[in-house]
Amino acid sequence: MKKNDSDVIIIEVSTTMLRLIIINKESNKIIATSSVSIDYIKRGIVKDVEALTRSIRSLVADTNKNYLNNIKKVVIALSGGALSSISSSAEIKINNKNNIVNEEIVEEIYQKVENRIPENISQNKKIIHLIPQKYKIDGRSVNTNKPLGLKGNNFELQALCIFTNKQHLENILLACEENNLEVEDVIVSEYAYSKNQVNEADRLAGVCIVNIGGDTTTVITYEENIPILLEVIPIGSEDISRDLALGLKVSLAQAKSIKISPDLELRRLASELTEVFISSQRMNIRRDQRDKAFFLSLQEKYHEIIYARIIDIFELIQKHLKKIGRDRLLPAGIIIHGGGAMMKDINIISKEILHLPTQIRNDSVCNKDLLKFKQNQNICIENGDTMSIYATALYYLQQDEANYFINKGRKDFPVILKNTINWVKQFLP
Ligand SMILES: Nc1ncnc2c1ncn2[C@@H]1O[C@H](COP(=O)(O)OP(=O)(O)OP(=O)(O)O)[C@@H](O)[C@H]1O
Ligand SMILES: [Mg+2]
Structure with a gap:
């Protein structure tokens, strides 16, 4: 049996099901899948953390019938009504010695783009992806997605911010914590699908x-x-x-x-x-x-x-x-x-x-690997969307340094989790 760390484990919280998929990091082969039906996501938000905790426990237990390793780290795939997006833009002066866009400048402009989102839109939400749409230097568009090293006086960025409802995310993180699962990353499954299935x-x-x-x-x-x-x-x-x-x-x-x-x-x-x-x-x-x-x-x-x-x-x-x-x-x-x-x-x-x-796009036509795996093992990511979670796993495996800024908004998940847990702990005996 392969070591646990050589596999990536994704849990998708969708509106009708929790799904789990395990993929080997090197071969991208599917190792195990499982799913449970859920009915407690109301208006896009998991309201019942205890029910979600129980569902995740049963999902993991079910997976362990085929997969004997310890499931410790997971990536969460999000879908459904908790998600929304807005395009936001900002500009800054390039004030360093050579007027060159460096990491500091990029960091600063992303922060500014986040800050420019109107409060009535960003309230109670958390950015999951911040995707550059357009860079401009001195008012002219530059055709690149890697702005480091560009020269000029004025630097502009327009970016797509994909949010999730904060309470929804906190409840998911809490339910994972209750199951001793460490959340490595959070990805919007539809964005992942659009990136690697289209x-x-x-x-x-x-x-x-x-x-x-x-x-x-x-x-x-x-x-x-x-x-x-x-x-x-x-x-x-x-x-x-x-x-x-x-x-x-x-x-x-x-x-x-x-x-x-x-x-x-x-x-x-x-x-x-x-x-x-x-x-x-x-x-x-x-x-x-x-x-x-x-x-x-x-x-x-x-x-x-x-x-x-x-x-x-x-x-x-x-x-x-x-x-x-x-x-x-x-x-x-x-x-x-x-x-x-x-x-x-x-x-x-x-x-x-x-x-x-x-x-x-019919799932079974899309991916023969997934279909074969389901047939062989009599597996039940049945009746519905199996490609989104698979695409999320591939997206996670294909991420590289270039995505650092794109995914910057996700860096502080452990902080949210810690805060949530501290908040919950004050009510414990
Ligand atoms: N063969 C089929 N014909 C028609 N509808 C189907 C079929 N198979 C599944 N469905 C319907 O698809 C829906 C589930 O779709 P899907 O699995 O994409 O949802 P989800 O991922 O849980 O939701 P969301 O993406 O909104 O979070 C259910 O309403 C189910 O009845
Ligand atoms: Mg779905």
Whole structure:
């Protein structure tokens, strides 16, 4: 068995599941995976730390059935409604001897960019990624992502700040601490996905990546290989299940099954209704005709319900594109992934509303390694988004020195954790 330190362990806290993946650092091969369903993230925030602590314990215990090493260090992948972003900019004078941008200057400008974020936006939030969008020297854009060594008098930076809700993060860190897990890093999984699962050519041309998840839909748009904005829409595939339950008057579990296999499950429901109808009417009617009539009417209702929600989602995506001035202007179009992307007709609705080419990314097509591993081990990162956590692991492994400033905002996690723990300790007996 390989030593624990040769593997990276990621835990993703998404709106419907906690997922864990272990990847070998050298070969990038998947060693183990596990997942547990959760239902206590409300409006993007884990409210119940004890429940999360228990879920993480069970996730780790489940993983240890296949993975015998001690799980001590983890990387947290974040998704869902706790996330938001803003583009912020600042400028400073280069006052050193040779008028050269050095590490100090870069450090200072990043700090200034952070400080320029309006307080009503940064309040109760924590920056996870600070991604340079544009550098300017003496008012002119410089085409680089490594500004060290540039010469001039005035230095400007525009950067995308991706935040998480602070309370959400603190609660996750606390639950890890309770399980004796040291958090090495925190990464926004959708940013990681956009970096290593989408071609650079697409990001250069202009592309909008859409993750239809459980309770949320996350959108990140790129142009010239630069992320313009990340936005989280508070509607996801679970809303479609809830709408189906109400509209078809079935249980939530049944609605979910209908959503996943509409043809089969609507036929089943139609024959149940036929049975009830025949026994209550006590008359001679042709069962097959009745069955067919029920099925057609259920199918019509089903389409009405799911189209209404999917249209809502895509109208909000269109609003995002209008806000950033890219409506109908992205040559590489829309890439849709996540559990909700597996619904039929998503691409038709996307094209109809957004007037852009659309690709659906099915997890199993995306990554043969992941699929093979799941089949071989009968593993359950089932029904939903498995690529985001895998992409986060790859992103973590591919980080280098050049990312130091990009990821600068994450440096003080242990401080947050310590403060949180001290804060909690004052209430302990
Ligand atoms: N084959 C399928 N067809 C339709 N919907 C599906 C299918 N498989 C999974 N789903 C739905 O996808 C949703 C889960 O998607 P996903 O795993 O991407 O969510 P998540 O990562 O937990 O959420 P988020 O990204 O918002 O934090 C659930 O509502 C599930 O019912
Ligand atoms: Mg997700």
